[in-house]
Amino acid sequence: MIVLALETASRLVGVALGEIDGGKSSVWAEFKDLRGRRHVEALMPAVQFVLDETGMELADVDVIAVDIGPGLFAGLRVGISTAKALAMALGVPVVTVPSLDVLAGSLASELPVHLAGASPPLAGGSIVAVLDAKRGEVFWSCYRPREDSGIERVVDHRATPPEVLADWLVATEGGHILIGDGAQVYASHFDVAGAVVCRGDDHAWPTASALLHMAGVEGAYPLHDRPNTVEPIYLRHAEARINWEQRQHP
Numbered sequence: 001m002i003v004l005a006l007e008t009a010s011r012l013v014g015v016a017l018g019e020i021d022g023g024k025s026s027v028w029a030e031f032k033d034l035r036g037r038r039h040v041e042a043l044m045p046a047v048q049f050v051l052d053e054t055g056m057e058l059a060d061v062d063v064i065a066v067d068i069g070p071g072l073f074a075g076l077r078v079g080i081s082t083a084k085a086l087a088m089a090l091g092v093p094v095v096t097v098p099s100l101d102v103l104a105g106s107l108a109s110e111l112p113v114h115l116a117g118a119s120p121p122l123a124g125g126s127i128v129a130v131l132d133a134k135r136g137e138v139f140w141s142c143y144r145p146r147e148d149s150g151i152e153r154v155v156d157h158r159a160t161p162p163e164v165l166a167d168w169l170v171a172t173e174g175g176h177i178l179i180g181d182g183a184q185v186y187a188s189h190f191d192v193a194g195a196v197v198c199r200g201d202d203h204a205w206p207t208a209s210a211l212l213h214m215a216g217v218e219g220a221y222p223l224h225d226r227p228n229t230v231e232p233i234y235l236r237h238a239e240a241r242i243n244w245e246q247r248q249h250p
Contacts, residue, residue: 001062004047004086005212008039008079009071009099010131010181014208015046017054017061025216027209029053034201039078047086061090063223065215067206068096069233070139070157071131076232087227094224095215098233100141100157100180102206103129105214107179107198108145125175127151128195130165130182131205138162138182139235150217159235162186169193179203 001021007014012034018027031046051057066083069076087094104127127143142155158165162182166189169176176195181204183190187197215221224230 002056002060003063003065003095003212003215004050004058004061005065005208005215006043006047006079006083007067007102007206007208007211008043008075008082009067009069009102010075010205011037011072012205012207013039013042013046013075014206014211015043015050016208016212017050017056018209018212020063020212020216023216023218025213027212030207030209032207037072037074039072039075043078043082058086058090061086061092063092063095063215064090064227065095065097065211066230067099067102067211068230069099070133070159070235071099071206073234076234080230080232084227084230087224094227094230095221096224096230097211097214097221098141098157099131099206100129100139101143101151101153101221102210102214103131103180104141104143104151104153105217106207106210107177107203108143108151125177126154128165128169128176128178128183130178130180130186132180132182132185133159133236136161137236138165138186140165140180140182142176150220157233157235162189166190166193169195181205 005016016030029050031049033042064083064087131139133139143151170193179198183197
């Protein structure tokens with residue numbers, strides 16, 4: 001099954017093309033754009049880039065994978081609307097994966113290394129995916145790693161101030177590994193809470209290649225035969241609506 005993965009939930013615009021076969025995935029080509037909020041301008045040229053790199057045509061694609069958030073409102077709208085349009089034009093289904101699952105899944109196979117490298121070394125461990133939600137908040141979820149390098153979500157998606165997450169980390173104890181730009185932006189809160197923060201661009205944003213791999217986990221994520229049923233995970237109102245409400249009710 002040939003999969004085209006569209007990643008637009010964060011400032012990173014990503015597209016990957018690859019194959020899923022029997023629950024195993026392979027990425028043939030990937031494009032990343034980190035030049036800011038260029039989702040509209042960058043997404044379709046990125047699709048064409050991965051097709052050209054692999055010598056494939058859009059008609060060869062069997063399924064579209066898309067990140068449904070939480071994340072940037074504008075980015076999610078661009079990615080999801082593009083996924084719907086391509087899927088309906090090609091007559092193929094859409095598989096949807098939350099952004100925090102994509103982040104956590106990208107770390108699952110590396111978790112033993114991060115636990116051993118902590119000072120002092122951590123036993124056990126959970127993955128907390130954290131994206132910067134702006135306005136002094138973070139989007140986050142907690143995951144338990146599985147022996148097959150997969151993940152199980154144990155705390156559902158939340159939008160809270162970083163202090164709330166830090167308090168939760170202290171209360172739950174254990175070896176928490178945090179990944180995502182939200183973890184890096186508010187690292188001082190989480191370092192004090194005893195968590196390990198993965199730093200650097202490689203651990204900052206969900207990527208299209210990680211999205212494609214997660215889409216290949218059998219039975220984990222819904223396959224939409226009717227693309228128009230795909231909806232984003234926002235967790236809160238758009239900033240424009242919040243600003244409007246504040247002006248209406250000062």
